[in-house]
Amino acid sequence: MSDGPTERLYHRTARPPWREILGRRWSAAQDWSLVLRDTAGDYFVLGHRGDPDDPDAQVPVFSEAPAPGVRGDYTDVFRVDATEHVDTKAIGLPTVYGTESVDLWVSWWVHDPVSVVRARAVHGWHLVRTHLASALRDLAEAQAVTGNGLGAPEIMHHLGAPQRLEETGLSYRVFDVRLRESDEELLLGRAESEGVRYSWTPSRRGEFEFCLQALHAGPASLAALWLLRHPDQVSQVLDWAVDHRELLSPPRTDWQEELATLLGTLTDQERKEISYLLRDRISALGRQVPDMAG
Known part of the structure; x- marks a missing residue:
């Protein structure tokens, strides 16, 4: 199974034509056909013609060459490979x-x-x-x-x-x-x-869903997918991961940090009102609170 030349599909025989004709008629083999050419240049054929699974395999598909007679005046006889x-x-x-x-x-x-x-x-x-x-x-x-x-x-x-x-x-x-x-x-x-011009068809539904999940998973998933398709680029992917740590592991803030940031944006009046609310809440818990008078 290669792109190079294989065995010949046909070869010229050395035996007399009549012997080849009788030999083909008596043979039960279906892996070769016999083609003869007479002095007028007309062709004759014995054997398999058509597709391998064609029930009418003995009927010619395109050529209308007749079957040869034993007494014909033939100049060339060929055996043709009829296997699939x-x-x-x-x-x-x-x-x-x-x-x-x-x-x-x-x-x-x-x-x-x-x-x-x-x-x-x-x-x-x-x-x-x-x-x-x-x-x-x-x-x-x-x-x-x-x-x-x-x-x-x-x-x-x-x-x-x-x-x-x-x-x-x-x-x-x-x-x-x-x-x-x-x-x-x-x-x-x-x-x-x-770039690849590509359209999704029903036969590509599974590929579409896979790509959609990879995109939802974020940069880490896409980097892994790239490495899967290009395993020879491990060093490049690692360098990219180091240079883009913020994409793979974005910085996280807890609620305290977010609340502190929010408090920093409030006005003096808003902070004073929140302080009163906080004092009352702590006092209700039975804790001593500082005096906020004045």
Whole structure:
């Protein structure tokens, strides 16, 4: 599961065409198809055509190439891989936390063996990967135009169904999106320095609630969230915490200090009235109070 070339999708056989035809007809294997080309340049095919889970797999999807006859005058015979392949594509999705690294798990296969041979599609994953990257960029641009975000639900909605590469006879679909830990990725959307244009959708409700709680918790929670996303910046976060102690631990005053501050703002008349009230209260408790006459 890499971006490099894989095994060839087809190869030319050395045996006589009639032997290949009989061998394919008698074979119970479903992992390869036979494509033949005659002297006139016409193509013929025996074997699997269509999608892997298609009940009508023997019916061609695009190519109308007929089945070959044993006595035909054929110049080339090819065996084409008919198995379903699985590979991954690394991408970076923009989120409110920064760029999220994920792997797209992609299933791909040959739906038309004749088109594969005609297009000389030797390495199928390279062609699928290129088409997938283009489709993702188009999807990201379309989401940005409508003001919506691009995430796993959007990718699965648009690319979860079979995508056909008609000219090369290949098909693929994205069947899963998983978090990954690698820097080798295709970056989609805006760079972090430009800010992330992101809109909340029902699928992002959990992320919205989490961010809302982090904001309510204050600077300490936000600093912890930043450290979680950037564990290599511990020293910078510590320096920031030291320089902004008043944000992380704001100074507290008890009620006595607040009351003293309030008393300092009163007028002489207001302080005198409060003194009388306080004297009467203390006297009622049975305590001796100073004489305030004069």
